[in-house]
Amino acid sequence: MGLILPYGVTANMEPGGPLWESLVAAAPARPQVYGLVVPWGIVHERTLYASPAFLAHGGLGISEKDAAAHAVVALRAWLDTYGPAHQQLAAVIGGPFTPIWNRAVTGSLMAPKIKLFQLPTRGGGRPWGPIRKRLSSFMGKSMRTPS
Amino acid sequence: MSEAKPSRRVLLFPEQIEMPPLATAHLRQVTPSDRELVARYELVPVDEQVYDERLRDLHVNAPSGAFSPLSGTWLKVLEPEDEEGHLFMCFGLHKGYGRALAAARAQKGRSTDSLVPGFQIRAMLYGLLGTVGV
Numbered sequence: 001m002g003l004i005l006p007y008g009v010t011a012n013m014e015p016g017g018p019l020w021e022s023l024v025a026a027a028p029a030r031p032q033v034y035g036l037v038v039p040w041g042i043v044h045e046r047t048l049y050a051s052p053a054f055l056a057h058g059g060l061g062i063s064e065k066d067a068a069a070h071a072v073v074a075l076r077a078w079l080d081t082y083g084p085a086h087q088q089l090a091a092v093i094g095g096p097f098t099p100i101w102n103r104a105v106t107g108s109l110m111a112p113k114i115k116l117f118q119l120p121t122r123g124g125g126r127p128w129g130p131i132r133k134r135l136s137s138f139m140g141k142s143m144r145t146p147s
Numbered sequence: 148m149s150e151a152k153p154s155r156r157v158l159l160f161p162e163q164i165e166m167p168p169l170a171t172a173h174l175r176q177v178t179p180s181d182r183e184l185v186a187r188y189e190l191v192p193v194d195e196q197v198y199d200e201r202l203r204d205l206h207v208n209a210p211s212g213a214f215s216p217l218s219g220t221w222l223k224v225l226e227p228e229d230e231e232g233h234l235f236m237c238f239g240l241h242k243g244y245g246r247a248l249a250a251a252r253a254q255k256g257r258s259t260d261s262l263v264p265g266f267q268i269r270a271m272l273y274g275l276l277g278t279v280g281v
Contacts, residue, residue: 040217040267047216055274060266069258076251081244082218103255 001139002086003027006097007035007048009119015048019128023092026136032086036097039067041074042082068100075104083110090138092131094119157252159245160186160238161265166272169197172236183241188268190224190234201276202234203227208279214271219244220263222271238268 005013005020012019015035024033033045037055039062048055062070083089093101093116105111115138117131164172172188179185192198206224213221221239228235240263248262258264 043217050216050278060270062264062266066258069256070264072255073248073251073258076255077244077247078218080247080250081241104251107254 001027001029001031002034002083002089003031003135003139004034004036004042004089004091006092006094006119007037007043009095009097015045022128022132023135026132027139028136031090031139036071036075036091036100038096038100039070039074041071042078068096071100072103075100076108079104079108079110079114083108083113086113088139089114090117090135091115092117092119092135157249158261159184159240160263161261161268164188164265164269166190166269168193169201169272169276170234172268172272175235182243183239184245186238186240186263188236188238190236192234198232198234203232205234205276205279209275210278213239214275214278216271216274217267219248220267220271222268222275224272224275236272238263238271 003024005023007014010019011017014020015033024030034042035045035048037043037048039060040055043055060067079089089110091101091114098118101116105114105116108114117134117138119131120128160174160177162174166172170190170192172190174186175189176187177184178187190202192202206226209224213223215221219241223237223239225235225237227233245262252258252262259266
């Protein structure tokens with residue numbers, strides 16, 4: 001089971017941040033955790049913890065548009081290469097990550113194994129509660145269902 | 148009779164990568180093996196001071212093994228090969244990931260001039276420098 005979170009899409013959405021960790025904790029057993037990072041595509045959580053300098057794309061000499069285009073290609077390539085190693089993939093999407101996911105997943109053989117969870121665009125208060133519940137439900141079922 | 152448009156050949160790796168303020172990387176060789184392609188770059192420092200202070204001993208301080216923060220790729224800085232201190236680095240691309248990258252690029256549109264973007268190799272070198280505190 002893999003869980004992919006939108007790295008930096010909002011405050012505390014990085015490894016160790018309360019929001020990130022609360023989403024990871026929603027899984028009944030700890031999944032493989034990744035971040036979607038623009039422009040790099042999928043980056044493993046342990047790399048994000050280390051925060052190497054290459055993660056920031058400011059100063060790389062590419063536009064936001066090119067960065068997004070590269071993220072689409074890199075995400076699709078990762079899904080097709082490393083996705084099959086996962087029984088299921090759950091991905092939380094939102095903001096600029098939504099069109100990247102939509103473009104990358106369209107036509108992928110991995111599409112049936114990926115469940116996207118859209119960030120609430122409004123709601124205030126505790127908008128993450130429902131996502132945590134849905135993630136927990138999905139990942140619990142996935143872990144109980146043989147592939 | 149119209150002339151056929153020449154097809155634009157996509158490079159696997161960029162031939163030259165500017166890495167300010169450190170060096171320029173020049174592609175010297177691509178070596179295939181069963182599982183990966185290895186691009187060998189010569190790092191030409193911008194000046195002797197940069198070489199002496201930041202690059203010459205990079206291979207000594209770098210983690211043993213390759214620096215591999217992104218799936219399907221790795222980077223390794225090699226020892227200077229001669230007294231003139233020519234410095235090389237190798238960038239590795241796993242073939243399976245490379246094929247997927249090429250397919251994704253064909254389906255999703257061009258995002259860079261080469262299959263592996265120069266900014267990725269540059270960022271990985273900067274990341275390696277940051278990791279070893281250079």
